[in-house]
Amino acid sequence: MLILFCCILLVAGCDASKQLKAEPNEVLYSVVGEEKITLTSTLPGRVSALVTAEVRPQVDGIIIERLFEEGADVKKGQVLYRIDPAVHKAAYAMAKASLVEAQANVAAIALLEKRQRLLISQNALSRQELDNTISQHGQARARVARAKAELESAAINLAYTEIKAPVAGHIGASSVTVGALVTANQPTALAVIQQTDRVYVDITQSSTDTIRLRRAMAQGRMAPNGSATKVRLTLEDGSPYTAITRVQTDGEPEWIQGDLLFSEISVDQSTGSLILRAVFNNPDRLLLPGMYVKAIIEEGAVDNAVLIPQGLAFANNTGGHSVYVLRGDDAENGLFRVERRDVRLERASGNRWIVSSGLNSGDILIVEGLQKAAPGELVKGVPTRKAPTEAVAMTSKKKAR
Numbered sequence: 001m002l003i004l005f006c007c008i009l010l011v012a013g014c015d016a017s018k019q020l021k022a023e024p025n026e027v028l029y030s031v032v033g034e035e036k037i038t039l040t041s042t043l044p045g046r047v048s049a050l051v052t053a054e055v056r057p058q059v060d061g062i063i064i065e066r067l068f069e070e071g072a073d074v075k076k077g078q079v080l081y082r083i084d085p086a087v088h089k090a091a092y093a094m095a096k097a098s099l100v101e102a103q104a105n106v107a108a109i110a111l112l113e114k115r116q117r118l119l120i121s122q123n124a125l126s127r128q129e130l131d132n133t134i135s136q137h138g139q140a141r142a143r144v145a146r147a148k149a150e151l152e153s154a155a156i157n158l159a160y161t162e163i164k165a166p167v168a169g170h171i172g173a174s175s176v177t178v179g180a181l182v183t184a185n186q187p188t189a190l191a192v193i194q195q196t197d198r199v200y201v202d203i204t205q206s207s208t209d210t211i212r213l214r215r216a217m218a219q220g221r222m223a224p225n226g227s228a229t230k231v232r233l234t235l236e237d238g239s240p241y242t243a244i245t246r247v248q249t250d251g252e253p254e255w256i257q258g259d260l261l262f263s264e265i266s267v268d269q270s271t272g273s274l275i276l277r278a279v280f281n282n283p284d285r286l287l288l289p290g291m292y293v294k295a296i297i298e299e300g301a302v303d304n305a306v307l308i309p310q311g312l313a314f315a316n317n318t319g320g321h322s323v324y325v326l327r328g329d330d331a332e333n334g335l336f337r338v339e340r341r342d343v344r345l346e347r348a349s350g351n352r353w354i355v356s357s358g359l360n361s362g363d364i365l366i367v368e369g370l371q372k373a374a375p376g377e378l379v380k381g382v383p384t385r386k387a388p389t390e391a392v393a394m395t396s397k398k399k400a401r
Contacts (some may be wrong), residue, residue, distance in 0.1 A: 023380065024335065024377075024378050024379050024380045025369065025372040025373065025377070025379050025380065026369060026372070026379065026380045026381075026382055027326075027338075027366050027368065027369030027370075027372060027373055027379050027380070027381055027382070028366070028367050028368035028369055028381075028382050028383070028384040029326050029336075029364045029365060029366050029367060029381045029382070029383060029384065030364075030365055030367045030383070030384050031362060031363070031364055031365075031383075032306060032308070032359055032360070032361055032362065032363040032364070032365050033306075033361055033362075034304040034305060034306055034361045035304075035305055035307065036301060036302065036303050036304070036305070037301065037302050037305045037307070037349055037354075038298055038300075038301050039298070039299045039300055039301065039302060039347075039349065040296050040297060040298055040299060041205070041209065041296070041297050041299055042234070042294050042295070042296050043203045043204060043205050043276075043294070043295050043297060044203070044204055044292070044293075044294060044295075045201045045202060045203040045204070045233075045278075045292075045293050045294065045295040046201070046202050046290065046291070046292060046293070047199050047200070047201055047287045047288060047289055047290065047291040047293060048199065048200045048201075048202060048289055048290075049169075049194035049195055049196055049199060049200070049289045050195045050196070050197075050198045050199055050200060050279070051167055051169065051193075051194065051195040052192065052193075052194050052195075052289075053165075053166045053167045053169070053192070053193045053194075054189035054191075054192050055080060055081075055163060055165070055166070055171075055189055055190045055191045055192070055193065056185065056186060056189055056190060057081075057083065057160070057163055057182040057183065057184060057186065057190065058157075058160045058163075058184050058185070059083060059088065059157050059160040059161060059184050060181075060182070060183045060184055061083035061084050061085075061087065061088075061161060061181075061182065062083065062084045062179065062180070062181055062182075063081055063082070063083060063176055063177070063178055063179065063180045063181075063182060064082050064083065064084050064178060064179075065081065065082040065178060066080070066081055066174060066177070066178060067079050067080060067081065067082065068080050068171060068174075068191075070171065070172065070173050070174055070191075071170070071171070071172065071173070072170075072171060073168075073169070073170055073171075074165045074168065074169065074170075074171045074193060075165065075168050076165055076166070076167055076168040077164050077165060078164060078165045079162045079163070079164055080163050080164060080165055080171075080190070080191065081162075081163040081176075081190060082161060082162055082163070083160075083161040083162075083163065083182065084161070085158060085161040088154070088157050088158040088160075088161055089158060091154045091157065091158075092151070092154040092155055092157075092158050094154075095147065095150040095151040095153070095154040096151055096154075098147045098150060098151075099144065099147035099148055099150075099151050101147075102140065102143040102144040102146075102147040103144055103147075105140045105143065106137070106140040106141055106143075106144055109133065109136050109137045109140050110137060112133055113130070113133045113134060113137050116129060116130045116133050117130065163190065165193055166193070167193055167195065168193075168195070169193040169194050169195040169196070170193065170194050170195070170196055170285075171191050171192070171193045172191055172192045172193075172194070173191070174190060174191050175188055175189065175190055175191065176190055194289060196282055196285055196287070196288070196289065197281070197282055197283070197285075198279060198280065198281055198282060199279070199280055199282045199287045199289070200277055200278070200279055200280075201231070201233065201258065201277070201278045201279075201280060201287075201293060201295060202275055202276070202277055203231075203275070203276040203277070203278060203295045203297070204271070204273045204274075204275060204276075205263070205273060205274050205275075205276055206272060206273050206274075207267045207272055207273060207274060208272075210263075210274060212347075229259070229260040229297065229298060230257045230258070230259070230260075230298050231257065231258045231259070231260055231278040231280075231295050231296065231297050231298075232255045232256075232257055232258075232295070232296040233255075233256075233258070233280065233287075233293045233294065233295055233296070234293065234294040234295075234296065235286075235291075235293060236291065236292055236293070240253045240255055241255065241256050241280075241286070241287070241293070242254055242255060242256060243256060243283065243284060244284040244286060245284070256280060256281060256283075257280075258278040258279055258280035258281075259278060259279055260276060260277075260278050260297065261277045261278060261279055262276070262277055263275065263276045263277075276295075276297070278295065302354070304361075305349075305354055306354070306355045306359050306360070306361065307349060307352040307353065307354055307355065308323065308343075308352060308353050308355055308359065308365060309351065309352055309353075309367070310348065310351055310352060310353055312324075312365065312366075312367060312370075313343065313345060313353055316342065318342075320342055320343075320344065321342070321343055321344075321345050322340050322341060322342050322343065323340075323341050323343055323358075323359070323365060323366075324338055324339070324340060324341070324365075324366040324370060324373050324375075325338075325339050325340075325341045325359075325363050325364055325365055325366065326338065326339070326364040326365075326366060326379070326381050327339045327364075328364075334380050334381055334382065335378055335379070335380060335381075336364070336378070336379055336380075336381045337376060337377070337378060337379075338366070338373045338374060338375055338376065338377045338378075338379055339375060339376075340375045341358055341359065341363075342358055343355050343357065343358030343359055344356045344357040344358055364381065366381075367384055368384065
């Protein structure tokens, strides 16, 4: 019995010695560094034409001819419609006859005034009669000027029977057909011409983001891009806005970039946002008025940004975020103590977080084996050869399996 008890104690002692000599859990770590990054924001936007002109008649009449093809490009001054000119030709002829009559009346009164001046020099005519003739002569000249203005007005109305394109651009569908009665200044446009070789993109940005950006620039945490802010677009199907004719390679697409022009100086009370406007070249007419796009705006640059993969930050019980870092306990032998560090996340940059406080360059961040690590526990740290983001992606794949 004594021998059996001694054997049990011997086995228990061996197990205890094995537990004491058990290897600590292994985690992968990466040393936090600083890098220079360009910050971008992806914002919703709508495309609008650079110039939009509504074609309307300026005289009354019946449309007798349409001279353009719907959906085609038209030139400035090109005749689009013809209105029946008969009435306006008659008005022009009447105004012209009135001018001739007024000019003849001026000539007659001028001769009468000349004779009366001769008679008054011979005391054969009263001064009152000459004054009356001079007054009539002035009235006759005024009637000539009025007749000229009426003739010019009639000529303008006659020219308006040919409805011309006010601008060059792409014309849409016609709202009237041949035989339709149109009136001057009617509310319905006959057609709409839009210039789409260059387009505007109206971008919506929240006032909260505007305040954050201005504060970051004022505090020196971000450098502004200046007046040459570039904008890129992502189309409705998720593809980048590039030239259709250019063959894309596996590398970075050759974006067609636009220039940011201005922002509204007031905030929309209903949406709490500002409107930014950018202008883009549209050589392939890929951007159509009214199209929804996503605009990628270069906001500024951060010279010494601390970034961590998004999968490494977790929510804590105080409403903030924390990460696990390693503190050198026996770093020469690869042994570290696990420490939970509270961090402040500024914003996302791709699939990483920008850390504004809590982490510094040189800190050792656990990137794999988080489930094996607990605060205060001794672990064996192994440096990862992959970038922190790649290591997190590998961890996610393992968890998925």
